Every structure is written in structure tokens, then in C-alpha cells.
Amino acid sequence: MANGYQNVQEDVMAKAVKEGAVAGIIAFLMFLVFVGIETYQDINNQLVWRTRWGLLGVFVIVAAVGRFVTVGFIKPHLDKRKLAKAKTGILEVSEEKSFFHKHFLKIALVFLLCYPFLAMMIFGRQGSLKYVDNFGIQILIYVMLAWGLNIVVGLAGLLDLGYVAFYAVGAYSYALLSANFGFSFWLLLPMAGILAGFWGIILGFPVLRLRGDYLAIVTLAFGEIIRLVLINWTDVTRGTFGISGIAKASFFGIWSFDVGAANNFNKAWGLPSSSVYYKIFLFYVILALCMLTAYVTIRLRRMPIGRAWEALREDEIACRSLGINTVATKLTAFATGAMFGGFAGSFFAARQGFVSPESFVFLESAIILAIVVLGGMGSLTGIAIAAVVMVGGTELLREMEFLKHIFGPDFTPELYRMLLFGLAMVIVMLFKPRGFVGTREPTAFLRTRKAVSGSFTKEGHG
Amino acid sequence: MEYFIQQLANGLTLGSIYGLVAIGYTMVYGIIGMINFAHGDIFMLGGFAALIVFLILTTFFAGIPVALALLLMLIIAMLMTGLWNWTIERIAYRPLRGSFRLAPLITAIGMSIVLSNFIQVTQGPRNKPIPPLVTDVYHIGNITISLKQILIVVITSILLFAFWYIVNKTPLGRAQRATEQDRKMAALLGVDVDRTISITFIMGAALAAVAGTMYLMYYGVASFNDGFIPGVKAFTAAVLGGIGSLPGAVLGGLLIGLIESLWSAYFSIAYKDVATFAILAIVLIFKPTGILGRPEVEKV
Numbered sequence: 199m200a201n202g203y204q205n206v207q208e209d210v211m212a213k214a215v216k217e218g219a220v221a222g223i224i225a226f227l228m229f230l231v232f233v234g235i236e237t238y239q240d241i242n243n244q245l246v247w248r249t250r251w252g253l254l255g256v257f258v259i260v261a262a263v264g265r266f267v268t269v270g271f272i273k274p275h276l277d278k279r280k281l282a283k284a285k286t287g288i289l290e291v292s293e294e295k296s297f298f299h300k301h302f303l304k305i306a307l308v309f310l311l312c313y314p315f316l317a318m319m320i321f322g323r324q325g326s327l328k329y330v331d332n333f334g335i336q337i338l339i340y341v342m343l344a345w346g347l348n349i350v351v352g353l354a355g356l357l358d359l360g361y362v363a364f365y366a367v368g369a370y371s372y373a374l375l376s377a378n379f380g381f382s383f384w385l386l387l388p389m390a391g392i393l394a395g396f397w398g399i400i401l402g403f404p405v406l407r408l409r410g411d412y413l414a415i416v417t418l419a420f421g422e423i424i425r426l427v428l429i430n431w432t433d434v435t436r437g438t439f440g441i442s443g444i445a446k447a448s449f450f451g452i453w454s455f456d457v458g459a460a461n462n463f464n465k466a467w468g469l470p471s472s473s474v475y476y477k478i479f480l481f482y483v484i485l486a487l488c489m490l491t492a493y494v495t496i497r498l499r500r501m502p503i504g505r506a507w508e509a510l511r512e513d514e515i516a517c518r519s520l521g522i523n524t525v526a527t528k529l530t531a532f533a534t535g536a537m538f539g540g541f542a543g544s545f546f547a548a549r550q551g552f553v554s555p556e557s558f559v560f561l562e563s564a565i566i567l568a569i570v571v572l573g574g575m576g577s578l579t580g581i582a583i584a585a586v587v588m589v590g591g592t593e594l595l596r597e598m599e600f601l602k603h604i605f606g607p608d609f610t611p612e613l614y615r616m617l618l619f620g621l622a623m624v625i626v627m628l629f630k631p632r633g634f635v636g637t638r639e640p641t642a643f644l645r646t647r648k649a650v651s652g653s654f655t656k657e658g659h660g
Numbered sequence: 661m662e663y664f665i666q667q668l669a670n671g672l673t674l675g676s677i678y679g680l681v682a683i684g685y686t687m688v689y690g691i692i693g694m695i696n697f698a699h700g701d702i703f704m705l706g707g708f709a710a711l712i713v714f715l716i717l718t719t720f721f722a723g724i725p726v727a728l729a730l731l732l733m734l735i736i737a738m739l740m741t742g743l744w745n746w747t748i749e750r751i752a753y754r755p756l757r758g759s760f761r762l763a764p765l766i767t768a769i770g771m772s773i774v775l776s777n778f779i780q781v782t783q784g785p786r787n788k789p790i791p792p793l794v795t796d797v798y799h800i801g802n803i804t805i806s807l808k809q810i811l812i813v814v815i816t817s818i819l820l821f822a823f824w825y826i827v828n829k830t831p832l833g834r835a836q837r838a839t840e841q842d843r844k845m846a847a848l849l850g851v852d853v854d855r856t857i858s859i860t861f862i863m864g865a866a867l868a869a870v871a872g873t874m875y876l877m878y879y880g881v882a883s884f885n886d887g888f889i890p891g892v893k894a895f896t897a898a899v900l901g902g903i904g905s906l907p908g909a910v911l912g913g914l915l916i917g918l919i920e921s922l923w924s925a926y927f928s929i930a931y932k933d934v935a936t937f938a939i940l941a942i943v944l945i946f947k948p949t950g951i952l953g954r955p956e957v958e959k960v
Contacts, residue, residue: 228743231712231736232705233782245788247715357762404945411695412944415899418892419937430930560888564769571766617777623770624752631759 214270222262229257303579310485314478330477332593335549338484339542341585344569345491345578346538351567352575353495353504354531355511357414360421361566363401364394364536366428366558368543373441373553374434383447383548387541394540395533402532406525421563428555440554447548449479480549487545491538492578498534507531561616565589568623574633583634592619662802667925668918673809673878675917676816680871681894682901682909683823684864690840690904691860692757697768698748699868700891701775702741706869707876707886708779709737711788726793730877737869745865746858754854772887779884788882812874819870820910823863827906836860840904889933893920896940902953911951 234254237247313334317326343365350358368390375381375389405416428435435441446455454462455476469475498504506527509517518524547553569588573581595611595618626634681703688696710733717729752767796807827833835856838846847853875890876882897916901908916936923935943951 224743224747228740228747231709231740232779235712235716237712237715237783237788239786239788245715245790247712247719351762357765404941407948408944409948411689411903412899412948412950414695415895416941416944419896419940422892423934423937426931426934430934560892561773564773568766568769571762575762613781614777616773617781620770620773620777624767624774627763627767627770628752628755631756631763 210274211270214266217269218262218266221265222258225261226254226258229254233257306582314481318474318478324474327474327477330474330481332596333590334481335477335484336593337585337589338481338488339546339549340566340569340589341582342484342488342491342542342545343539343566344573344581344585345488345495346535346542347566348535348570348576348578348581349495349498349507349538350531350535351570352577352581353499353511354507354528356528356531357410358417358532358535359414359560359563359567360401360417360419360424361535361539362558362560362563363421363424364398364539365543365546365562366424366555367394367397367536368540369547369553369557370428370435370441370543371540372544372547373444376445377441377443380445383445383544384450387544390544391537391540394543395537397540398533398536399529401536402529406528418560418563421558421560425555425558428558435555438555440552440556442552444547444551444553446476446551447480447483455479480545484545484549487541491541494534494538495578503527503530565619572623572626572630572633574635577633577635580633580635587634588619588622591622592616663925666803667921669803669805669809671918671921672914673812673917674921675914676812677871677875677878677913678890678894678897678916679910679913680816680819680867680874681890682897682913683906684868685895685898686901686903686906686909687836687860687864689898691836691857692753692764693761694753694764695768695895696753696864697765697891698771698775699864700894701772701887702745702865703868703872703875703890703894704779704882704884704887705744705775706737706741706865706872707882708783708788708872708884709740709869710734710873710876711790711882713737714790714793730793730873734870734873737873738866741865741869741872742862745861749858749861754857772891776884776887783884785884790876790880790882792880793877808874808877812878815870815874819867823867824906826863832856832859893933893936896936899950900940900943902950905950905952905954908950908952 234250235247236250237245240246314326314330317329317334320326321329343361346364347358347361350356350361371390371393372383372386375386376383381389401417401420405413408416429437431437448454456462499508506517506522507530509520509522510524510527510531514524517527546557550557565588569584570581572588573579573584592615595615681699684699684702685696688694688699713733713736714729717724717732748771752771753764756763756767794806794808794811798805798807825833827836835846835851836859838849838851839853839856843853846856871890871894875886893916894913897912898909899912900915901910901912919936919939920932923932927935947953
């Protein structure tokens with residue numbers, strides 16, 4: 199018995215060594231050209247090359263050792279744990295939830311409400327600027343966008359790869375209308391939402407008959423069309439130069455945040471002049487907008503239209519057989535999702551003070567969609583967590599100055615931001631294909647509401 | 661008229677490149693029903709492999725004949741991208757087969773981001789120009805046709821024929837078609853489904869590498885974000901022709917190439933991509949499964 203066990207162990211080790219060697223060879227071949235050789239322009243602007251065997255060696259060793267450890271240690275360990283769990287016959291589902299788990303939403307909300315002041319207390323007035331703006335506002339914009347897209351993708355099951363188009367419509371409606379007509383933020387915020395929703399209907403009409411991946415490519419095409427028009431229609435949009443000097447949002451028209459204005463907020467309240475108060479104000483505005491999105495989504499899910507969306511996602515044919523108007527259902531999903539994109543866009547323009555087509559590339563759509571799917575489609579909490587992890591994580595990379603001490607002064611962590619973002623997308627999907635929150639709260643239930651596994655919900659066919 | 665024929669020739673050249681990339685999209689879609697978003701970046705990777713091989717060849721063998729250099733570039737680029745696409749399929753797509761539909765789409769988008777940023781980090785963000793490889797031009801009346809245009813169309817035609825032969829006349833092609841129709845049944849009848857899918861990815865990548873090499877030869881420049889726009893257009897071509905259909909992919913590619921060059925010639929160069937996408941939308945409104953696509957039969 200003991201001998202047999204040893205044999206198995208030796209087999210595992212032999213296999214691990216073999217697999218590690220194979221991984222090393224494959225990595226060597228893969229990276230030989232792209233890592234082993236570096237191309238660059240010399241002084242005469244001629245393209246020349248030099249070798250980088252050291253770096254190539256690092257890549258190969260990492261691949262070989264990584265594979266060896268995975269096959270030799272991690273996989274047997276996981277198998278053993280699974281076996282042990284299966285033997286006891288006890289499922290690892292505890293009915294008792296921890297205090298933190300039970301009150302997660304309340305704790306998160308209280309934390310968010312205190313967040314700007316906590317940041318100011320800890321990092322000082324100027325130091326907190328970064329935390330309120332780069333982390334707080336940035337993440338909340340993505341949370342709002344992802345919640346908006348969630349209505350289209352997560353609830354109605356329509357795959358939309360061009361969501362950024364509505365974000366762009368919102369941003370440019372605010373930028374253009376405030377620059378040309380001088381309307382205020384509070385007037386233009388709903389208007390931008392309505393305009394974006396209107397565009398959602400316009401773009402939704404032709405694609406109603408399309409399903410699945412055809413829908414995906416047409417929405418992607420619309421996103422690109424909007425961006426190309428923004429670039430090329432220079433008379434109105436000033437093309438790639440973008441529109442700068444966009445008016446700031448005011449405190450509901452009572453106090454202004456412009457430094458020169460008579461009713462300046464900081465002066466009125468006797469505060470030292472600093473842009474941090476404007477950022478804190480913006481933080482609460484976007485927080486309120488997010489809460490509005492969540493509230494509308496939750497309420498709509500219980501209304502007939504929300505149920506129709508989810509029914510459409512589960513089975514379109516059954517939906518039609520039951521007399522649900524699929525045209526109206528799809529269009530409202532498109533329009534509602536687009537409207538929130540428009541809100542987020544006009545907020546983005548007000549916060550940034552500058553918009554250019556560069557901000558509305560396909561990559562943004564991909565990031566938003568990734569957040570929705572990584573969070574677990576349809577789950578608002580999961581999506582918010584995904585946004586914090588993905589956007590916050592990549593923002594954090596900007597702050598890693600200490601890495602310069604390890605890798606030398608030439609090392610720029612920003613360069614690796616998107617690379618790591620892409621890797622994180624792949625890795626999270628591989629380990630949690632159903633997203634961070636794998637359970638769903640059903641809207642319709644018999645007597646008691648029980649959470650169901652995410653794998654029981656369909657993702658729709660477009 | 662001469663101007664029109666000139667534009668036609670340019671459009672066909674561009675369309676051949678799109679068609680080759682589109683085949684990769686359509687094959688993968690046909691066999692596992694997934695949009696391989698990283699395919700455009702595989703095309704970019706192929707171009708870069710060819711560029712680096714070209715640089716090495718010109719350093720060590722200064723007087724190498726152009727034909728031989730081109731052949732070596734093509735072969736190494738094809739091997740390289742084949743290996744990359746095989747690895748990507750193994751790591752990022754295979755574990756998610758049978759999972760829900762959006763999961764492999766997200767890993768594909770992730771892989772696309774990884775590939776373009778990997779090249780940006782390892783090879784630098786600047787455009788990489790190379791000296792022109794093939795410079796001969798022919799004049800027929802007022803029409804100018806360059807040798808590289810002829811080369812591109814000829815290589816594409818040869819590859820398409822070879823490809824058609826593989827898919828329709830060989831045991832491998834039969835396995836591919838069987839896997840496409842019904843994966844479970846094919847497996848029951850002794851088709852090695854995993855191997856077939858892997859080979860499909862390698863074949864698609866090899867075609868993309870050829871397209872990438874020719875793109876490099878045609879424009880003489882490579883950049884890390886070259887994968888996106890041609891990738892999207894090739895995907896558009898695949899959808900326009902009817903996704904899953906091989907002749908459709910080629911037809912779609914040629915159409916997109918022609919629309920692009922004719923629109924730039926007669927209307928405005930700035931809006932050529934808008935025209936391409938708008939025509940895609942219009943075609944899909946009237947024929948929701950593309951030009952040569954089979955209509956989906958829904959069974960309840």
C-alpha cells in the first residue's frame with residue numbers, strides 16, 4: 199500500500215518534470231522571436247535589432263517552473279482536497295452567514311458615504327485628491343456604466359459590444375450644448391440621458407431581427423461609426439483635438455466651483471481654495487447617479503417590463519408565444535441601458551473638462567463588458583466588486599513607484615497596466631467562469647426567496 | 661474608366677488580405693461557435709514575426725534573393741503564429757468549452773489586449789518601417805499595377821485553393837466538418853475533437869500570418885495596434901459573407917476591400933470605414949445571416 203502510494207508520487211513527479219520541460223520548449227519557441235530579439239530605430243532612423251537572451255531565459259524558466267509546480271504540486275493538492283471533501287459527504291454550504299456578509303451592502307454604502315472625508319483625514323487636503331478622483335470617481339463611473347450595460351446584457355441577454363457609443367453621445371451632448379448654448383450641468387444631465395436613450399432606440403431598430411453574434415458585430419460597428427464621425431466631423435466636434443474648457447458642474451446653481459465666480463463655493467463656506475471640494479462634490483454626484491441606476495434596475499426587475507427582459511433572455515420563442523412584444527422589450531432594454539450610459543457620459547465630460555474621441559474606443563466597451571461578465575451577469579453587487587477589482591487594480595499600478603527601486607529607474611509600471619488587465623480578465627474567467635457572484639436572487643418565487651446558482655440562468659441569444 | 665479599374669485592382673488586393681483573415685474568424689466560429697477576438701492580433705503577430713525575420717535575413721545574408729526571403733518570412737511567420745494560436749486555445753479557450761457563451765468571448769478579448777500590449781512592451785510603441793521589398797510596377801495603358809499587388813492576389817488564390825482542398829477532400833477536412841455539425845456525435849464516431857479544433861486554430865493562424873506578412877509587404881510598416889482595425893474589418897467581412905461559410909468569408913473580404921477603395925476614390929477617404937460598417941448594417945437588416953449564410957433553423 200505504502201509502496202503503491204510512493205509509485206504514484208514518483209509518477210506525478212516524472213510527469214511534472216516532463217510537462218515542465220515541454221512548457222519550457224514551447225515557451226522558448228514562442229518567445230524566441232518576440233522577446234529574444236528587440237527591434238528599434240537607430241540614430242539614422244533605420245530599423246535594427248539586438249538580442250535579449252537574458253530576458254528570453256527568464257520567460258522560459260518562468261513557464262517551465264510554473265508548469266512544473268502546477269502539475270507536480272498544485273493539481274495533486276487540489277485533487278486531494280476535492281477527494282477528501284467528497285468522502286466526508288458534507289457540502290461546504292453554511293446556512294449561517296457572517297455579520298459582514300449579511301450586512302455587506304449597508305457597510306459598503308456607509309463606507310462610500312464617508313470615503314472622501316476619510317481620505318481627507320488620512321492623506322490631507324491635497325493628498326486625498328488622488329484617492330477621491332482617480333480611485334473614487336473613476337471606479338464609480340465604471341460601476342455606473344457597467345450597471346447600465348447590465349440592463350442590456352445581463353437582464354435582456356442582448357450582447358452589445360458598442361456600449362461606449364452612448365457614453366460618447368452623453369459626453370458630447372454635454373460638451374457641445376454647454377459650449378454653444380451655455381446650458382448648465384443640471385439641465386444637460388437629463389437631456390444627455392434622453393438623447394443617448396433616443397440614440398439607443400435609433401440603433402436598436404435595425405438590429406431587432408439580428409441575433410447573437412450578428413447583433414454583437416453590428417453594435418460594435420455602430421460604436422465605431424460614432425467614433426469615426428466624432429473624429430471626422432471637425433466643424434462641430436473639432437476632431438481629434440477634442441473639446442476643452444467644458445463648464446464645471448455647479449452646486450445646483452447655488453454655488454459655483456469656478457475660482458473667479460462671485461458665489462464661489464469655497465469662499466461662501468470660508469474654506470481654503472482647493473480643487474478637492476469640487477472633487478468631493480463630484481464624488482457624491484456620481485455616487486447618487488450610481489444609486490439611481492441601481493434603484494431603477496432593482497425596481498424595473500420587479501415590473502412587467504423587467505420580467506419580460508429576463509424572460510427574453512431565457513427563451514425568446516417562449517416569450518413570443520406568450521404574447522410578449524419582443525420589439526418593444528428589446529428597444530426599452532436598449533434605450534434604458536443607453537440612457538444610463540448617457541448620464542455617465544455627461545458626468546464624465548463635466549468632471550474631465552475635456553472630451554476627445556480617444557476616450558471612446560472599442561477597448562472601453564470591452565472593459566465595461568468584461569466588468570459585467572466578470573462580476574456575474576445580472577448581479578449588481580458582483581459587478582460593483584468587479585469594477586473595484588479591475589479598475590482599482592489597474593489604477594493602483596500607477597502608484598507603484600517602489601517597483602522602480604526593484605527593477606531600476608527605467609521601469610514604468612503604467613506600461614504594464616493594460617497587459618495585466620488583459621491577463622486578469624483571462625485568469626478570472628478561467629477560475630470563475632460565472633463571475634465573482636455566482637448566485638442569483640430570483641424575482642419570482644414560491645413562498646421563500648432562495649438563491650439559485652448562476653449556472654441556471656441563461657445568457658440569451660441576442 | 662481607367663481610374664475605376666485602377667481602384668478595382670487596389671480593392672481586390674486589400675480584399676484578399678481581409679479575406680484571408682476572415683477565414684480564420686469564420687472557421688473558428690463554425691467549429692466552436694465563438695468570436696475569436698484575438699484573431700486580429702494574431703494577424704499583427706504574424707506581421708511582426710515576418711518583420712523580425714526580414715531584419716535578421718538582411719543582416720546575415722545581405723544579397724538574399726527577394727523571393728527566397730519572402731518565402732522564409734512567410735514560413736516562419738506561419739509556424740510562429742500557429743504555435744501562438746495553439747497555445748492560446750489550450751490555455752484560454754479549451755478549459756471554457758462547454759461553459760456559457762460569453763466566457764470564451766471575454767477571454768478572447770482579454771487575450772487580444774494581452775497580445776497587443778505584449779508586443780508594445782517587448783518591441784516598443786513606435787511604428788516599424790522596413791524598406792520596400794518588391795518595387796516592380798507594370799503599366800497597362802494608364803493603369804499601374806505593382807508586382808506586390810499581383811503577388812498578394814496570386815498567393816491568396818493558391819492558399820484558398822489549398823484550403824478548399826483540405827476542407828473538402830481530406831480526412832482532416834471531413835473531421836472538421838463533422839465537428840462543426842455535431843461535436844458530440846463526431847466524438848462518438850471516433851473523431852478526435854480536441855485535435856481537430858487545435859488544428860483549425862493553427863490553420864486559421866497560419867492564414868492570418870500570410871495576411872500579416874503581405875500587409876507588411878504592401879504598406880511597409882508594422883505597429884503593435886495594427887491588429888484591431890484590420891481584425892474588425894475581417895470580422896465584418898466574415899459576418900457580411902455569412903459567418904461559418906468559407907466562400908462567404910472570401911466574398912465578404914473582397915466586398916469590404918472594394919467598398920473601401922471605391923469609397924475612398926469617389927467619395928471621401930475619411931468616411932471609408934463608416935461606409936464599410938454602414939453597408940454591413942444595411943446588408944444584415946435585409947439578410948440577417950449574411951450573404952451566403954444558412955438561415956438558422958430553430959428547433960423547440
